[in-house]
Amino acid sequence: MPELPEVETTRGGIAPHITGQRVTGVTIRNRSLRWPISRGLENGLTGQRIESVERRAKYLLLRTANGCAIIHLGMSGHLRFARPDEPADKHDHWDMRFANKKILRLNDPRRFGALLWIRTDPLRHPLLKNLGPEPLTTEFDGKALFQRSRNRRVAIKSFIMDSRTVVGVGNIYASESLFRAGIHPLRAAGRISLARYEILADQIKAVLTESIEQGGTTLRDFLDSAGRPGYFAQRLNVYQRAGEPCPRCGKPVRETRSGQRSTFYCTRCQR
DNA sequence: AGAGGTACCTGGCAGC
DNA sequence: TGCTGCCAGGTACCTC
Numbered sequence: 001m002p003e004l005p006e007v008e009t010t011r012g013g014i015a016p017h018i019t020g021q022r023v024t025g026v027t028i029r030n031r032s033l034r035w036p037i038s039r040g041l042e043n044g045l046t047g048q049r050i051e052s053v054e055r056r057a058k059y060l061l062l063r064t065a066n067g068c069a070i071i072h073l074g075m076s077g078h079l080r081f082a083r084p085d086e087p088a089d090k091h092d093h094w095d096m097r098f099a100n101k102k103i104l105r106l107n108d109p110r111r112f113g114a115l116l117w118i119r120t121d122p123l124r125h126p127l128l129k130n131l132g133p134e135p136l137t138t139e140f141d142g143k144a145l146f147q148r149s150r151n152r153r154v155a156i157k158s159f160i161m162d163s164r165t166v167v168g169v170g171n172i173y174a175s176e177s178l179f180r181a182g183i184h185p186l187r188a189a190g191r192i193s194l195a196r197y198e199i200l201a202d203q204i205k206a207v208l209t210e211s212i213e214q215g216g217t218t219l220r221d222f223l224d225s226a227g228r229p230g231y232f233a234q235r236l237n238v239y240q241r242a243g244e245p246c247p248r249c250g251k252p253v254r255e256t257r258s259g260q261r262s263t264f265y266c267t268r269c270q271r
Numbered sequence: 272a273g274a275g276g277t278a279c280c281t282g283g284c285a286g287c
Numbered sequence: 288t289g290c291t292g293c294c295a296g297g298t299a300c301c302t303c
Contacts, residue, residue, distance in 0.1 A: 003296060034279070034299085058297075075297055076281075091281080110280045112297060127299090154274065163298080170296055217296080260276075262294085 004168030057167035074112030142198030
C-alpha cells in the first residue's frame with residue numbers, strides 16, 4: 001500500500017491533530033509486527049508530548065523529549081483516527097490515545113510494518129542511518145544518480161528502488177518515472193548518460209510531487225487518515241495497465257518482472 | 272562488493 | 288461452494 005506519497009499524505013493528515021499533544025495511553029493488541037513491539041514502548045511514550053511528526057523515507061517519526069516512536073506501514077499498514085467507542089478490527093494492532101481524545105489506530109493485515117521506541121537520535125538508528133537522499137530535496141539530482149551508478153550492472157528499476165540510492169521510490173513510481181523519462185526498466189544503471197539521469201531525477205520528483213498533491217495512489221485499499229482514497233491511480237500511465245495503449249505512442253503496455261516485482265513499460269518509448 | 276533470491280504475513284482473486 | 292495457487296504498494300537478510 002504505502003509508497004512515499006502515501007506516507008507523506010498520512011503524515012500530513014495526522015500531524016495537525018497530535019503535534020503538541022500529550023500521549024495519555026497506548027494499547028497494543030498484537031506485538032508481532034515485523035519486529036516485536038518492545039515492552040518498554042507504552043511506559044516510554046505515555047505521558048510524553050509529541051514535539052513533531054516527521055518523515056524520513058517511508059518512516060514516520062513521532063518525536064518527544066524522552067524518545068522517538070518510529071512507525072513503518074510496510075505493505076498494508078494504515079493509520080487513522082478511531083472514534084472513542086469504535087471496536088477494534090481484526091488487524092487493528094495498536095492505538096495511541098492523546099489528551100485531546102484523539103485515538104490514532106494502526107491497521108496492518110500483513111504485519112510487515114513496525115513500531116519502534118528509541119531513546120537516541122532516530123536518524124542514527126541502523127534502519128535509517130544508511131538511507132540515501134530524500135527525492136524531493138536538492139541533494140537528490142541527476143548528478144547524484146549518475147555518480148552512484150557508474151560500473152553498476154543492476155537494472156535501473158532496481159537501482160532507483162534501492163533506498164541507498166534514493167528513498168521513497170517504490171514499485172509504482174519506479175515504473176511511472178522510468179516511463180516518463182523514456183528509460184527501459186531493465187537497462188543497466190551504469191549505461192545511462194548524465195543527461196538522461198537529469199531527466200529521470202526530474203521525473204521522479206514530478207511523479208512523487210503530483211501524487212502527494214492527489215493524496216497518494218489508491219489501488220486496492222489505501223485511505224488517508226481521514227478515510228479518503230488517493231486519486232493518483234487515475235494518472236498512472238503504465239502501472240497495472242498491461243495491454244492498454246501507451247499514452248504516448250499507442251503501442252500496448254508490456255509487463256515483465258524485475259527483481260521479482262511487476263514492471264510495466266512501453267517497448268517503443270522506453271530504451 | 273554487487274547482484275539476485277528468500278522470507279516475513281494476510282487477503283483477494285482467478286481458475287478449476 | 289470450496290479448494291489451490293498466485294499475486295500484492297516494502298525491505299532486511301541470506302547466498303552466490
